[in-house]
Amino acid sequence: MKNxxxxxxxxxLALALAWAGIVLGSHAQxxxxxxxxxxxxxxxxxxxxxxxxxxxxxxYQDLGCAACHTxxxxxxxxxxxxxxxxxxxxxxxxxxxxQPHVQLGESRIGPDLAxxxxxxxxxxxxxxxxxxxxxxxxxxxxxxxxxxRKITGExxxxxxxxxxxxxxxxxxxxxxxxxxxxxxxLNNVYxxxxxxxxxxxxEKKEGAAK
Amino acid sequence: xxxxxxxxxxxxxxxxxxxxxCSLLLLLGSALAWLVLSGALxxxxxxxxxxxxxxxxxPVLSFGRTQALQETAFxxxxxxNAGLAVALWILGRLGGSPLRSLNWVIxxxxxxxxxxxxxxxxxxxxxAMAHTWLHLPxxxxxxxxxxxxxxxxxxxxxWTGRRNPMxxxxxxxxxxxxxxxxxxxxxxxxxxxxxxERGVLQALxxxxxxxxxxxxxxxPLALTSAYYLVPKVSGRAIPSYDFAALSFWTLLxxxxxxxxxxxxxxxxPAWVASIxxxxxxxxxFHYIVVGLNLRAxxxxxxxxxxxxxxxxxxxxxxGGFLDALTAIRGVALVTQFTYFxxxxxxxxLNGAFSMMIFGAIYFLVPRITGQAWASSTLIRAHYLTxxxxxxxxxxxxxxxxxxxxxxxxxxxxxxxxxxGHTKTWLQVATAAQALLVLGNLLLLGHLLKSxxxxxxxxxxxxxxxxxxxxxxxx
Numbered sequence: 001m002k003n004x005x006x007x008x009x010x011x012x013l014a015l016a017l018a019w020a021g022i023v024l025g026s027h028a029q030x031x032x033x034x035x036x037x038x039x040x041x042x043x044x045x046x047x048x049x050x051x052x053x054x055x056x057x058x059x060y061q062d063l064g065c066a067a068c069h070t071x072x073x074x075x076x077x078x079x080x081x082x083x084x085x086x087x088x089x090x091x092x093x094x095x096x097x098x099q100p101h102v103q104l105g106e107s108r109i110g111p112d113l114a115x116x117x118x119x120x121x122x123x124x125x126x127x128x129x130x131x132x133x134x135x136x137x138x139x140x141x142x143x144x145x146x147x148x149r150k151i152t153g154e155x156x157x158x159x160x161x162x163x164x165x166x167x168x169x170x171x172x173x174x175x176x177x178x179x180x181x182x183x184x185x186l187n188n189v190y191x192x193x194x195x196x197x198x199x200x201x202x203e204k205k206e207g208a209a210k
Numbered sequence: 211x212x213x214x215x216x217x218x219x220x221x222x223x224x225x226x227x228x229x230x231x232c233s234l235l236l237l238l239g240s241a242l243a244w245l246v247l248s249g250a251l252x253x254x255x256x257x258x259x260x261x262x263x264x265x266x267x268x269p270v271l272s273f274g275r276t277q278a279l280q281e282t283a284f285x286x287x288x289x290x291n292a293g294l295a296v297a298l299w300i301l302g303r304l305g306g307s308p309l310r311s312l313n314w315v316i317x318x319x320x321x322x323x324x325x326x327x328x329x330x331x332x333x334x335x336x337x338a339m340a341h342t343w344l345h346l347p348x349x350x351x352x353x354x355x356x357x358x359x360x361x362x363x364x365x366x367x368x369w370t371g372r373r374n375p376m377x378x379x380x381x382x383x384x385x386x387x388x389x390x391x392x393x394x395x396x397x398x399x400x401x402x403x404x405x406x407e408r409g410v411l412q413a414l415x416x417x418x419x420x421x422x423x424x425x426x427x428x429x430p431l432a433l434t435s436a437y438y439l440v441p442k443v444s445g446r447a448i449p450s451y452d453f454a455a456l457s458f459w460t461l462l463x464x465x466x467x468x469x470x471x472x473x474x475x476x477x478x479p480a481w482v483a484s485i486x487x488x489x490x491x492x493x494x495f496h497y498i499v500v501g502l503n504l505r506a507x508x509x510x511x512x513x514x515x516x517x518x519x520x521x522x523x524x525x526x527x528x529g530g531f532l533d534a535l536t537a538i539r540g541v542a543l544v545t546q547f548t549y550f551x552x553x554x555x556x557x558x559l560n561g562a563f564s565m566m567i568f569g570a571i572y573f574l575v576p577r578i579t580g581q582a583w584a585s586s587t588l589i590r591a592h593y594l595t596x597x598x599x600x601x602x603x604x605x606x607x608x609x610x611x612x613x614x615x616x617x618x619x620x621x622x623x624x625x626x627x628x629x630g631h632t633k634t635w636l637q638v639a640t641a642a643q644a645l646l647v648l649g650n651l652l653l654l655g656h657l658l659k660s661x662x663x664x665x666x667x668x669x670x671x672x673x674x675x676x677x678x679x680x681x682x683x684x
Binding site: 019021030083140 | 342
C-alpha cells in the first residue's frame with residue numbers, strides 16, 4: 001500500500017463495484033418497469049395515488065409510521081402474511097412503481113399495511129379516523145392530528161363521536177384526512193403476470209392445512 | 211487497583227497531540243453531547259414501546275419521529291464526530307507530523323453540528339425523509355457534505371504528507387473511511403432525495419447506503435482505533451499481520467454487497483438477497499482475521515483502554531457471525547421485521563463502534579490535554595455501565611425479537627398477545643438503555659472536566675508521567 005494512487009483507486013473501485021452491482025444491476029432489471037395496462041378493465045395498474053392520498057403518504061412518512069408497519073407481503077410459503085390476511089399474493093416490484101415515496105418498512109411491531117385499504121377497518125373512513133384518535137393495543141393515539149374547536153352553526157360532518165366540552169367538537173385536521181385517504185388507497189390486489197405463478201400450488205396447500 | 215500500561219513511553223506526548231487539542235476536543239465534546247441526547251431519545255423510544263401513550267400528545271416525539279431522531283443523533287452526531295476525531299488523531303500520529311489545516315477542522319465541525327441540529331429540528335417538525343439512516347431533511351444534506359470534507363481534508367493531508375512511506379492497517383481503515391463516506395453519502399442523496407429512484411429501487415438504494423455507511427465508514431473508523439491501540443497498549447506486534455491487508459480489502463470489496471439480506475422474501479429481485487447471503491459468508495474471513503490480529507486485546511493486563519476495545523472487538527466479530535446467520539432464509543423467517551434486527555444494529559453501534567471509540571477516547575484525551583483523567587472511579591463506573599448496559603440491551607432485544615418472530619409466524623397470535631409476550635424483555639431493554647445514558651453522561655462530564663482544566667493549566671507543567679495517564683482497572 002505504498003502507492004497512494006493505487007490505494008485510492010482500489011478504494012474507489014471497491015465502492016463502485018458494490019454500487020454498480022446492486023444499484024445499477026437492479027436498475028437494469030427494474031428501471032423500465034411500467035404500470036401494467038389491462039385491456040379488459042381499460043386502465044393501468046397500479047393506479048396513481050389520488051392527490052389527497054399522495055399528501056397522506058407524506059404524513060405517513062414524516063410521522064415515521066414505517067417504524068412499526070411494513071408494506072410488503074411475503075409469499076404464502078414464507079411467514080404467516082397470507083394467513084394473517086395481509087394479502088393473497090406476495091408484493092412485487094410493480095406494486096410500487098406509482099408511489100413517490102416507497103415505504104417498505106423493516107419492522108412489524110404492528111401489522112403489515114400493504115393491502116390495508118381492503119380491510120374492514122379501512123373501508124369505513126369514519127371508523128378509521130376514530131381509530132387514529134383513540135389508543136388501540138400497542139398503537140399510540142394521534143390526537144395532535146385532530147383539533148378541538150367551537151361549534152359554529154351546525155356540527156361539522158367530520159366531527160368525531162367523542163366526549164368534548166359543551167359547544168365544542170373534535171374534528172380531524174387536513175393531515176388526518178390525508179392520512180386516512182392514503183391508508184384507504186393501500187390495496188394491491190391486481191394480479192400481475194409476474195405475481196401469478198406462485199399462487200395455485202399455495203392455495204391448495206393452505207386449503208389442505210385448514 | 212491502578213496499573214501502568216507497559217507500552218507508553220515518554221516520547222508519547224508530542225506537539226502532534228498538543229497542537230490538535232482544541233479541534234479534537236471540540237469534535238469529541240460535541241460527539242459525546244450527541245451521544246447523551248441520542249441515548250435519552252432512545253430511552254423515550256423504548257418507554258413508548260412499553261406504554262404507547264407516553265408523550266403521544268407531543269407531535270415532536272411521536273414514536274416514529276423519536277426513533278428517527280435518536281438514530282440520526284447517534285450516526286451523524288456521535289459516530290461522525292467521534293469517529294473523525296479518532297481517525298484524524300491516529301492519522302496524525304502515524305503520519306509523524308502535526309495535523310495540518312486544523313482551523314478548517316474547527317470550521318467544519320461547527321458547520322457539521324449546526325447542520326445536524328437543523329436536521330433534527332427538521333425531523334421533529336415534519337421534514338423527515340423515510341430512509342433508514344437518512345431521515346435528515348434535504349436542506350441540510352449539501353451543507354453536511356461540505357462540512358465533512360472540510361474536516362476530513364486534515365486527515366487526507368496527514369496521509370499524503372506522512373514521513374514514513376510504509377503504512378499501517380490503522381491508516382488504511384482511517385483513510386478508507388474518510389475518503390469513502392462522501393461518495394456513499396452523496397450517491398444516496400442524489401438517488402433518494404434529490405432525484406429519487408422509482409419504486410422499490412428506492413428501498414434498494416437505501417439498503418445499499420445503510421450497509422455502505424456501516425461497512426465502509428463506521429466499521430473502518432472503529433477498526434482504526436482497534437488496530438492502533440491494541441499493539442500500542444499491549445506492546446506486542448500484531449500476529450498474522452500479513453492477513454490484515456487481505457482482510458481489509460475483503461471488507462471493502464465484499465462488505466457493500468451484504469445489505470440485501472434485509473430483503474429476503476421482499477418485492478425486489480431475488481438475487482439481491484442471495485448475493486447478500488453469500489457475501490455475508492465471505493465476509494466471515496474478515497471478521498476472523500480481525501479477531502486473530504487483535505486477540506492481544508483480550509489479555510488486556512488491566513488496561514481499561516484495551517478492555518473497551520476488547521468488548522468492541524467481541525461485539526464486532528459476533529455481529530459479523532449474526533449477520534451471516536440471519537442472512538439464511540430459515541433464520542430470517544423468524545428474525546426478519548423483529549426486534550432481533552434492532553438487537554443486531556445495537557450490537558454493531560453501541561457494542562462494536564462505541565466501545566472501540568471509547569477505548570480511543572480514554573487513550574487520546576490525556577495525550578491531547580496533557581493531563582491524566584481526573585478520576586479512575588468515573589472511568590470504572592463508565593466501563594461497567596457501558597458493558598452491562600450494552601449486553602443487557604442487546605440480549606433483551608434479541609430475546610424479544612426471537613419471541614416476536616415466532617409469534618408473528620403463528621397467525622393465531624394477535625399483536626396484543628405479542629406485545630404481552632415481549633413486554634418483560636422490552637422493560638429490561640429500557641432499563642439497560644437508562645444505564646447506558648447514565649454511563650455516557652459520566653463520560654461527557656469527565657471529558658468536560660478534563661478539557662476545562664487543561665485549558666486553564668499549561669499542559670507541560672502538569673504532564674509528567676505518560677505511562678500513568680490512563681487509569682487502568684484490574
